[in-house]
Amino acid sequence: MGETVMRRKGLYRSVAFLAIAGLIAGACGGDDDSAPADTPSEEAEAPADEPAEEPAVEAGDVAEGDVDTAIEEEESTVAYGGSISVGLEAEATGLRPWEDTCSSPCYNMMISVFDKLIEMDVNGNYVPYLAESLTSNEDFTVWTMTLRGDVTFHNGVELTAQSIADMFPIQQAGAAGSSAIAAANLVSVEATGDLEVTYTLSEGGSAFPATLSRAPVGFVFEPAAAAADSEGFSMAPVGTGPFVIDSRDLDNETTFVRNDSYWATDPDGNALPYLDSISFRPIPDEGTRLDALLSGTVNAMQTLRQGTIRDARNARDEDGADITLYEFQGNNVGGGMYNVLVPPFDDVRVRRALTHMNSQEQVIEALGGTGISLPGTQWFSPDSPWWSEKVAEAWPKFDFEGGVAILTEYVNDPERSDGKAVGESIDVELSCPPDPTLIASMQVVEQLYTASGLVNVTMTNYDQQTHIGIALGGENGFVGNHQQHCWRWSSDDDPSVNLTPALAPPTAEIAEAIGLPGVVSPLNFSNWFSPTAFQAAVAATKTDDFATRYGLYESIMLEFADQVPVYYSGHTATAIGTESNVLGLNSWHVPSGELGIGFPNAEGRWAEVFISS
Amino acid sequence: MASIWLFLVFFGAIYAKIDTGLLGGSLPLQNPNFQTNGFDPATSTFGSGEPIAGVSTAHWLGTDAIARDTFARIVHGGWVSLVVVVVSAGCGIIIGGFLGSLVGFVRGRTETIVMASVDVILAFPALVLLLALVSIFEVRNLFVISAVIGVLSIPAYTRVARANSLAVSSREFVTAARAIGTKPSRILFREVIPNVLPTLLAYAMVAAAFVVVVEGSLSFLGLSVQLPTATWGNMINQARRDIKINVAQVIWPSLALSITVLSLNQVGDFFQQRREVRGSNL
Structure with missing residues (x-):
């Protein structure tokens, strides 16, 4: 038993190291x-x-x-x-x-x-x-x-x-x-x-x-x-x-x-x-x-x-x-995240509501990707062997009224986490790098949120490096200073490469609380931590049985669909054009x-x- | 023609501001931020507006990538340029003008220190310095942008004011004022500054053209006022992605920017020529 614990701790530490080493690559579009x-x-x-x-x-x-x-x-x-x-x-x-x-x-x-x-x-x-x-x-x-x-x-x-x-x-x-x-x-x-x-x-x-x-x-x-x-x-x-x-x-x-x-x-x-x-x-x-x-x-x-x-x-x-176009739809998917350690995003109702009010179709159109980029529901594209139909169905779809209803429940909750008075709108800072396509997409989201009458939206743009730095939050124990933040998720690499560090403890306090002091993953940008999801991610690196791994990653994606720490726009389309x-x-x-x-x-x-x- | 254009921009900007600020959009100018293909909670449907659309009776200059009316955005974009120009000219004339007039009048060590500081600031590439200053602020609203550009305008005005102050201070009427024992502060405010001011106003027109370009550059880089506020620079930036589909969406704000800069230069030249004529008559 002791041996098992030692090995696991070693693995967790390696996850933390991987996270730090991978920062240079830049998780935002990198x-x-x-x-x-x-x-x-x-x-x-x-x-x-x-x-x-x-x-x-x-x-x-x-x-x-x-x-x-x-x-x-x-x-x-x-x-x-x-x-x-x-x-x-x-x-x-x-x-x-x-x-x-x-x-x-x-x-x-x-x-x-x-x-x-x-x-x-x-x-x-x-x-x-x-x-x-x-x-x-x-x-x-x-x-x-x-x-x-x-x-x-x-x-x-x-x-x-x-x-x-x-x-x-x-x-x-x-x-x-x-x-x-x-x-x-x-x-x-x-x-x-x-x-x-x-x-x-x-x-x-x-x-x-x-x-x-x-x-x-x-x-x-x-x-x-x-x-x-x-x-x-x-x-x-x-x-x-x-x-x-x-x-x-x-x-x-x-x-x-x-x-x-x-x-x-x-x-x-x-x-x-x-x-x-x-x-x-x-x-x-x-x-x-x-x-x-x-x-x-x-x-x-x-x-x-x-x-x-x-x-x-x-x-x-x-x-x-x-010309001939050779098009490819990768696992890399655009979208963003909510900083779950910052109110009101610490309440899953807010995250679900905002995701329901976010029209993927409109956002993809604003990104110029209609008919090119497939809507994302998970970290895998429909062509990936890891893609799950169950997750696709579970992912919260555009449902404006449903989102408003959930958000209304939060706004009228006397115990609401952001400390505002009952009935007051929530404040959301929506931030993307200053790319024209991202600017267009965030304005679509802003219009939808504002239309609910329950959200005060502030939009900010920072250069890519600053944008990543804000989410990283090196100065505040990797909590970050972001709220709703544009981001890219996943890659065509093995799922473990991106998922494991993104699910590891985001802060020293959380790491200590679960008995792994000092194990902090700066690459958990949304700061969402679920012991079950993290254990599933670790377990997936311990087997090569596809069905087992598939089940583990599917369970993680289903938890994402339920807890919504991140949200998606469309999968990244790439192409090589030739004569x-x-x-x-x-x-x-x-x-x-x-x-x-x-x-x-x-x-x-x-x-x-x-x-x- | 230049004056007419500037009047149109000025009037359009004021009209747009009154419309959105005071009248809640009741005047016949479309909401610059309304996405005509956006979601309407009242009907639970999306609008039928076409993004990147061409010229039509509904949208005189077409629509942008998220189906907003380009004409309305250009008119509203003029407000940002107008405010930045007025604030920068105000800062420049009031602070820079006073400082330049003062040091040109009193000379000595004060002049050396002030002008050395001015030279140091002017030695920095203006846009680079501006980018650095703007990046400091987390919230970039019209007040912040105008203030930063205004502060950076001060050295140039100081230099112009000081050069004119030197000339004015050596004129006969200033010498006469000194001779009769008038207090220096009175000479400065009653004799020097009033004679420096017309030159500064003429310079302000030329500087305004530069300021409009600077604000446009900041907007283009996404460092000016926050979205969804329309500015000509951010309109150009956002439309460039679709330049192969509808080049007009880049051309319209570019034209507004170019004609405004050209007009300001023309008007500035006119005033400067008049100032030279008046100066020679003194």
């Missing part, structure tokens, strides 16, 4: 650096028996207005040769996986030059990529990976298990790598054979394959080249990927050329990649980037803005632009021959992209 979510499997190379596929298909099928582009085998005949240029929303912060915090634009570049150890297939399973297999012991503390043989880095060095082991100290010292390693509780990486690598974790985590599918730990780089010149590596990265760096002109253009000795082939055995070269050009302005595609200045472009998706659709459908003769983005494969996940978060896999004749 979900670019995230991986698709799914159940990790004890044997990643054998996902056949997983129940993950069934819920995934069901969820997608029942979702109304699903706008994702289908992942399907390409029917056109592939062709070798040619070059394409891709417009990105920003320059990569760097091309060192262990050091540079990578977001969507950066991933497009990195994925061209580095391979991942683990990838995600079309069904949402984590499957081996540069690895050949990945297995764990019973308590998920030791993971054994076998690498693919006959793989060489771009500089001719052979990939071995020692390469992976040598990467580890570099990753530990890196800004991005150190936090990812800490979050995964990874303590050692050893070469236990020529191609066998053993990962040891201080606390078992069933979601560890997710760690091997993302940049800091999962992207394979040549350790000797990285150690020799860390700064220079960003300009001349060396990986095992389909393309080799050719030139890098910062803020202008980075060009990669075909890796003639690339190990992967398409399902027909044809060598990859198909393209001779690929260039990436940062074009920060959304309109300019779309215009660049429409004018042929670039052959493809990415966007993470629904307004741009709308404009691209208009260009295609109304102006006849010869219509640029094909293959939605039909790349993992080594087993299964189709890959596609283009989540506007991150393309460019090895199987080709120019159709």
Whole structure:
């Protein structure tokens, strides 16, 4: 028993550490650096028996207005040769996986030059990529990976298990790598054979394959080249990927050329990649980037803005632009939170009432996402295997009269928590960053609240950094100074990555009250704490049984629907637009021959992209 | 033409303020914050207004992203510009004008200290300093914004007033006043300041154009008055997202801003020319 308690406390502390480390990423919209979510499997190379596929298909099928582009085998005949240029929303912060915090634009570049150890297939399973297999012991503390043989880095060095082991100290010292390693509780990486690598974790985590599918730990780089010149590596990265760096002109253009000795082939055995070269050009302005595609200045472009998706659709459908849009609806969902430690939001009646009075449809329209962004009811999009219809039904829908009735009950309660006189309106400070779309959406909410006659709304806008700082509340014990605060929730990573820290004790007082003194999660921004939800989140990291995990996360989401510490607008839509003769983005494969996940978060896999004749 | 435009903006702003402030929106100008597609609790239905709509008889300049009347918002937006201009000119003329006139008249160490301080403040990029000051305030209402811009206007007025005060203080009538033993304070208020004031008023027109742009910049950056108050800057900011769908929603407030700035410059130039003529006649 004592041993169990010790282990749990250790886990809680690791949660707190993860929370602090993750702050840099910025929970408010900082979900670019995230991986698709799914159940990790004890044997990643054998996902056949997983129940993950069934819920995934069901969820997608029942979702109304699903706008994702289908992942399907390409029917056109592939062709070798040619070059394409891709417009990105920003320059990569760097091309060192262990050091540079990578977001969507950066991933497009990195994925061209580095391979991942683990990838995600079309069904949402984590499957081996540069690895050949990945297995764990019973308590998920030791993971054994076998690498693919006959793989060489771009500089001719052979990939071995020692390469992976040598990467580890570099990753530990890196800004991005150190936090990812800490979050995964990874303590050692050893070469236990020529191609066998053993990962040891201080606390078992069933979601560890997710760690091997993302940049800091999962992207394979040549350790000797990285150690020799860390700064220079960003300009001349060396990986095992389909393309080799050719030139890098910062803020202008980075060009990669075909890796003639690339190990992967398409399902027909044809060598990859198909393209001779690929260039990436940062074009920060959304309109300019779309215009660049429409004018042929670039052959493809990415966007993470629904307004741009709308404009691209208009260009295609109304102006006849010869482009293809590959759209993706991720788990990341907009919305906000109520600070439950601040009256009147400490009363669930107020939270429920405000949520009932908030029209998702109107808000999504104001965000420019009608027909593009699906309304959110939970931390998972309808295409996610974690999506729950039960939660979707339980989520408080727009019901203005119902909301007014609940709020009236609170307002007329002599014991109301905000200390105001009976019958007085509640005060709500609604705050969003000063983005035009968010400004429009908050004015819609303000109009609805004001129409009730029971709410005095003050709207504020602060820059993103201040906005996060207000919610963080470092100066007041992480209570924060926010009330109703715009925020983004979830990511396409394993649910544990975002949910566990968001459910941990938000303040020292609460932590002490539940017998975990000193364990505080700054990432519990709404300050809502439920022992049952937190226990469920912790339990979900202790099993790899999808059905069990699904049930645990569903129970958490149902508690969210009941207690409403957060609210949602729509899921984040992303897209890659290409000229219509640029094909293959939605039909790349993992080594087993299964189709890959596609283009989540506007991150393309460019090895199987080709120019159709 | 410039005067007519400024009169229209001034009249429109006052009219809009009276309408919303005193008459509860009974005059024939739409509520600038009313979302025509919004929820009506009385009928439990959403309105049928079209967001980002074009010009129509119902909405002379169309509607914005949340279906509010753009014409009404432009008219109301003029009020913010008007208040900021008046307050900044008031602060500048009263405080800056007095300070400049005083140091230009008394000279000596007082002048050195005051003008050194003025130079230090003017050495900062105005917009950057303004952003820093505005960011300090958690609540950004019209009073705060006007006060901050007004305070930052003082150094420029001080410099203009001091230059004119130097010139006026060396004129014959001031020398004569000193010679007959008039008290310095009386000379300052009766001889110097009245002769500095016309120049300051002419300068105020030109400075007003700058202030309108500054307020527009703050609004564009989301740092001016709080929502849902309409300002030309926040209208431009909010409409830019839909520029590919309806560019007019960016153009209308931009035009209002541009024509107002141009008009203020024109009127300011006119007054300055008149002032030069009058000065040369002295």
